Amino acid sequence: MKTKTPGASIRTGTGADDLRQAFLDNLVCALGRLPSHATSHDHYLALALTVRDHVMERGVKSFERGDTQQIRRVAYLSAEFLPGPHLGNHLLNLGLTGTADKALDGLGIDLDQVLAQEQEPGLGNGGLGRLASCYLDSLATVGVQSVGYGIRYEFGIFDQTIRDGWQVEVTDKWLHGGNPWEVYRPGAVQEVKFGGHTEVVTDAAGRSRVHWVPAIVVRGEAYDTPISGFDSDTCALMRLWKSEAVESFDFEAFNHGDYDRAVEQKVASENLSKVLYPNDELHRGKELRLKQQYFFTSCALQDMLRIQSLRGSPPDSFHRNWAVQLNDTHPAIAVAELMRLLVDVHALEWDAAWSVTRATLSYTNHTLLPEALERWPVDMLGGLLPRHLEIIYEINAHFLDEVRAAFPGDDERLARLSLIDESGLRYVRMANLACVGSQTVNGVAELHSELLRQTVLVDFAALWPDKFTNVTNGVTPRRFVALANPGLGKLLTKTAGKSWPGDLDKLRKIEPHTDDPRFRSEWREVKLSNKRQLAALIAERTGIEVAPESLFDVQVKRIHEYKRQHLNLLHVLTLYLRLKRDPKADIPARTFIFGGKAAPGYFLAKRIIRLATAASDLINNDRDVAGRIKVVFFPDFNVRNAQSIYPAADLSEQVSLAGMEASGTGNMKMSLNGALTIGTLDGANVEIREAVGAENFFLFGLNAGEVVALKRGGYRPRDRYDSDPLLREVIDFIGSGALGGDVDLFQPLVANLLDHDPYLLLADYRGYLNAQQRVSELWMDPEAWTRASILNTARMGRFSSDRSIRDYCQRVWNVNIKKQKK
Template identity: 85%
Template sequence: MKGIPISDSIRTGIGADDLRQAFLDNLVCALGRLPAYSTRHDHYLALAMTVRDHVMRRGVRCFEKGDNLLVRRVAYFSAEFLPGPHLGNHLLNLGLTESIRKMLDGLGINLDDLLAEEEEPGLGNGGLGRLASCYLDSLATVGVQSVGYGIRYEFGIFDQTIRDGWQIQGTDKWLHGGNPWEVHRPGAVQDVMFGGHTEPWQDESDSPRKRWVPSIVIRGEAYDTPISGYDSDTCALMRLWKAEAVESFDFSAFNHGDYDRAVEQKVASENLSKVLYPNDELHRGKELRLKQQYFFTCCALQDMLRILSLRGAPPESFHSNWAVQLNDTHPAIAVAELMRLLVDQHGLGWDVAWKVTRSTFSYTNHTLLPEALERWPVDMIGGLLPRHLEIIYEINARFLDEVRAAFPGDDERLARLSLIDESGPRYVRMANLACVGSQTVNGVAELHSKLLRQTVLADFAALWPEKFTNVTNGVTPRRFVALANPGLGKLLAKVAGKNWPGDLEKLHKLEPHAEDPAFRQEWREVKLSNKRHLASLIAERTGIEVDPTSLFDVQVKRIHEYKRQHLNLLHVLTLYLRLKKDPKAEVPARTFIFGGKAAPGYFLAKRIIRLATAAGELINHDRDIAGRIKVVFFPDFNVRNGQSIYPAVDLSEQISLAGMEASGTGNMKMSLNGALTIGTLDGANVEIREAVGEENFFLFGLNAAEVPALKHGGYRPRDRYESDPLLREVIDFLTSGALGEDRDLFQPLVDNLLYHDPYLLLADYRGYLNAQQRVSELWMDPEAWTRASILNTARMGRFSSDRSIRDYCQRVWKVNVKKLKK
């Protein structure tokens, strides 16, 4: 079949008649539905299949071209992907939105109704998974052949509802209506082994070898989802693996009446890809997470070697054909797995295999918290992956010899750098394995990369300074502006040209228009329209009526102490108490909007959600306040809801303690949509402030150098409470019973702040209040606020994920990208 050209057909035609016929063909032939009796969901599925045909054709042509040219492909290994709904994004990238809308109008079908019909794949927990999906979008856009490898979780991140003010977790059944975007690839099936033991043997040349004899084998089945690029002939692929039993049904057991045992292996195997992030507080939960991580990396590497073989290339050329990016430590076991495959399965010598491995992998670190760097008990790895533990020991022995040569007699450094933590119970340090087995290590913002070299990975940076680089994160402007904010998109096209979504630096053309009163008025009208849309959603989801002309003060992100949503809430309550004492105080109307999910086992994070809902219950119904401030907790924050929230934000809350946030990407999405930021010098806030101008950013708080200095100097949070009357008043208010019948409801939060305060809320409280006062003052000057809003958008070009990917291509992967169109 080689050499047969891939021709166009009616299925991928872009004329009105072709689109109409393809849609009807899919409705009738693929779904078996009579148009007269078809449902809205049928229409969505038929349209998705029609659009998928266009994307798939690009993908096949793209990969055919890559095989012919033997280009180096990028494999992005990530335990999470949060792609969001696909349909609207594909239509935008393919330039088909208006053609499809017109075609559907002719059939009496509304495109917006079909867009709302799509279920969102919740295959990630937050920023890590959303970043991975932005990068696949940008890899396709800038012309890099790539595959994102991960897990096809049957149930994704939980659906969040709020009941009696508390977070309730529900099952995320994202596959219940079918997934028209994926294609099952049974030909790419891979076997994954667990348990058992290893045994020595000798090959035909009498060389000693090792053989892994597993106790269980699980099958990985591939499901492909194409990811289109904007105005690009390249298509990326998201290949997710589902776990299946090798033998899914024990016929003998069934015949003997043992019906449970007949499907026991199927149930046990499928549990592996059943749910995203199982609770790992117990040993079995930890074990399942390790199995998940090994499962998808094992499937991916075997798949890549299979593709390499189809190219006719030998295994020792693996690194010339593939660049693999490890998205955090979750896929770090891939270092040992590639060594196993090259040495045990393909017969390469250790030195050759190690050179290939270290030339293949690169590692992105996403955290500065030592406790967040994954470690696995040696016994657990030995029980599940006995061959990998032997390989890790061998890697470690050779690596420590290298350290001894570089730092003779430094036993403490040896202990810190070792892949095995032997300070207590023995653990394998996955970040250390990723550093040793990678050619490049990067942080995700300039500050984060600097602190990475100075703190958690300082010893590695001293040993291999040339390995370390920075690639600041970015976000795709297609989904988060062009798709989410079409009103702004049209305004940008008028000024920066219609192709601005493919070259965000063109937004600099906005700057002169910030001085034009007429343009500022247009800008405000777009923002107000977005706020009205969000206000209607808030009323629909929560029953709370909010004023679209008020200042929308928004903090939407994962709920965590270090992100300091409770600092925001201290300000809300301080403002409330001020208005109660002085109803005539000059306080502009504000709507405080919170959103985000707390990990099911995270006690204090759940209390923070309850504090937000309790504040809303009190403030929203207080007639003395007369609606001057409102508090909303928007439930089930995800990509789809984010697309409605980001365009409506006036003030972006990025208030994490300095040195805690690796980068942040919500900060970029909001600023790109014209929000002004109140924030600390943390993560990418530093670079955003430099880009937009310090006069257009509300800065407060300790910096990354002052935080450890304060902690080491004997910080006593209760002293702040005793010395600041305003702070004391609001802290006492939390335990007064005014926020609920149970006076002790928020005592755990209060005790944590008064006696521990690990994230220095009380130290930053006054600075935060002062910055919020500056926010109020600028908001009361609409022309000045609008000018700053325009400049925020105009100067955010560097925060496109396209720029991030170009940086990776140049600094890390050494692959070519297409040139930007003039």
């Protein structure tokens, strides 16, 4: 057997012998460990370094091709990335999983144990960061030269533990054991300014220029993590920035005995990249978030201009070399920063710089909630970024002239479109800035994009209808099926061929097998095996024993009122009360699995978690319902845990209020793994239902138009409570003290539902119960359920993130795809 490619060193040979030798070399030479003394963590580090060599070699060659061919690169600016554990994904993408298993087996080392050692980088809150990482995977897979720019948070999203039923946040020390995937790039260091003042100076050509005199300068240090593509010679790069002081130690202060002041600047500078999303309830927290956003955005744009210069391209051709995507409003300050760099640093005239800026930047909106569109107080932004406020004022002046020309005399429209909110305390509207400074604005699902045009961005859509488009989100099938669900992956490969992970439309080949009893039997066995594995993990993490044969009803995502985990819990408790009244009721066995993190300061979200854990304590210990229903709150939901949960789900709960969820991606991951969805016509649920077939989707609830009409008509949730005995019973039960033993514990939730119910749980309650009854009826027909499960997977090809990236290339970035296969 050929062990390595011609010209390859042992370091990048693809045979088991070469991989084994490279692993041993790294163990001894890179880590200084004798094989006989090495720990499992040492084995992980050595294998990670070995695999990194393969990825780096691919990355260097792909970037060399980009420089030679002057390819337009994509820069994806995101405050969050949630890549998940790297090692298993790289082995899969490189086709080295079997080789690594054989290489380690020859040394008596178990690959699964090695994979379990990896710490997950918690550099995001949830869907936004996971989407960004899916897109880097797909950019590499489809062959697009790309860099994902973000922050190297020292402490990421907190680890979640459950103590006495409550969420407890634990520091995420993801860098504690080292990070073998990253490479420090001292040549890419950038300086970022804050505060101070501006002054007008005359340059060498006699032209007036604005000079920013900062109060503070911070260094941005680059750390690169390569992202491999599946069956592709292209490699993406995740470049994360760490903040450091320009002068980290004041030697004079130290010599005078002022030890605190000696390191004061270092501490203040490092705070910028210390923690993901600091609490912004206080002024200082808001200020730190703005500084974080500007920090990584400025580092990214300066880095792109540095690379531009190395390629020998002038600044006025920046837009021909880079397509920059703003992932939500967090990097929206890029509009002003790119203008500053082009005008103040590279001496372009304003109009030329504005043309370059608008041809470079594009903006993805991720929310329909007006309150979630970022705004910064004018005084705060001006204090931290005085030059940028001047630029924003000038952009606004030109823009409002354009609005006046298009809509003469419409002062109300002018006020709504202005980059500055003048209605009270003056704010800079970052979504408005992103819309004005971008060539394209996109939503992330067909419904979401249409609602954007009709609601929060309606005035911009009226002004520039051609600027708006849709790119429905997608997920990578490599991580969330091939890696997370190897049993299903093997069945799909046997039936649809081995190339399906890179061409998800090929899953259609399994559709003719839906009526094959043998294939359905194999399908059910794969699902049952996944459920057994999850049941074992649940027992290990929570001490709760669940039956793998029961229906696994799963809702795992960030805990938020609009995602309506408490609607799910109303159903759980309704079932419980029904079984207490009628123990012989014809209800199939169900295991309800919840998971997700609540923001540390989100009072009601934490109460929802407490309601789930209280329901779990009560129901799981009630002998009257033993074997009928179980409730589990799975702690610390993250990418690694998701890879165990998604493949085991039978029912996917996607019950957000219509018009609230931009897209969702958990809905895609579970459906792709054969779960049936119960959901509203919200976000990408609409497109999933169209794709898999209405008969294979449990629909309920008000649609977006009905939600608006009900609220406008004066919705009174207490009327629903008064008129529905079943609803009244379950609400009263929650408020009775039977859950958690404290009558006051859930009164805030009850009061919110009865007096406000902003997300219309009570209006959708009966429809939800009816849909859940249809779930139970279909579950009791295993052959029909299995058929629907197979069709869900077979018809999910359009929800690959590879398709999303191709859409971006065509509709937004104007980038040609020329996939380089390995």
